[in-house]
Amino acid sequence: MSWPQNADSDAQGVGPLQVAAIEVQDAGATAKVVNTVGPRFICGHRAAADGNVYALPMLSVDGAEFSAIPQAPRAGQPSMRVYGLAPAADALDHPCDLRADLGLSPSKAVFGFPRAGTSAWLTYSDLGHVYVHDRDLRQTFRLEHAKHRVLASAFPGLTRDGRVIYGATWRDCADAQRCPEQAGYVVADPYQSHAYRSYWKSRGENAPKACITHDEVAAERTRFARFHGLSD
Structure with missing residues (x-):
């Protein structure tokens, strides 16, 4: 998961969200990429609520969620939020449903390991x-x-x-x-x-x-x- 780099150094680190799925064949001593899907833009349908510019995206350990800060939400202030992704990494579309809002804008929010x-x-x-x-x-x-x-x-x-x-x-x-x-x-x-x-x-x-x-x-x-x- 990433955002496009901007030629303006003051605006680097923010932009529309992109995801790519990379399939790796791991033989232990060596590994090689065997397939890639993407990158593609996601969460466009959230523009009405969160705008289309995010900062500091981070994938969860299991790939089911991500955290990011929408820079121009239509209501309220920018804050770190957690959104959902589709179960399949190579899905053509992702729900990007809002699952949590920390209510503040810290540095990158990193996921721990989910427990039962x-x-x-x-x-x-x-x-x-x-x-x-x-x-x-x-x-x-x-x-x-x-x-x-x-x-x-x-x-x-x-x-x-x-x-x-x-x-x-x-x-x-x-x-x-x-x-x-x-x-x-x-x-x-x-x-x-x-x-x-x-x-x-x-x-x-x-x-x-x-x-x-x-x-x-x-x-x-x-x-x-x-x-x-x-x-x-």
Whole structure:
């Protein structure tokens, strides 16, 4: 999924949505493209509601949905939204039905892995912080920083076991002289965030999940290694 590049550098990153389906034959050691369909424009019938110019499109893990920000909606302000796609990747037409509206315009919203009976979470960064959005609860939770002067500097992602990973810079203490700036990746458990736990506490309920366990992480690493033919 992409949008056309614009010759005007100030307008790059926005435009009508396009999709292409690419069939790849994977032999393990090598892979080759055997068929392509598209690219073709989609969501034209949404112009009456959302206009025809979008920004920051992102496909879901299963290819059933995408997120994007309509730049000139006919009602309201531009905001990150989730739309549906046809079950077949090479479909001639896609429904582009509206499935969620986050109500704000952050950076690119990245999908997590859907679980049985629940919608996939989204994660995004905004003003140096990282957030997760639970579509079933219609709630957004900010992940607090464990270091000093943390600045998220890359799009976050969600692992299959639910952890959030993002690139960032930080310092180990507040004193810039003693603690130089560092850079690397941050791995966070959203279920242990203050915002997530406070939400359930305010409802007088126990959170349905307390944390991502070491066993869950180990199980996912084993599954990943076996799937890709790697040693555990």
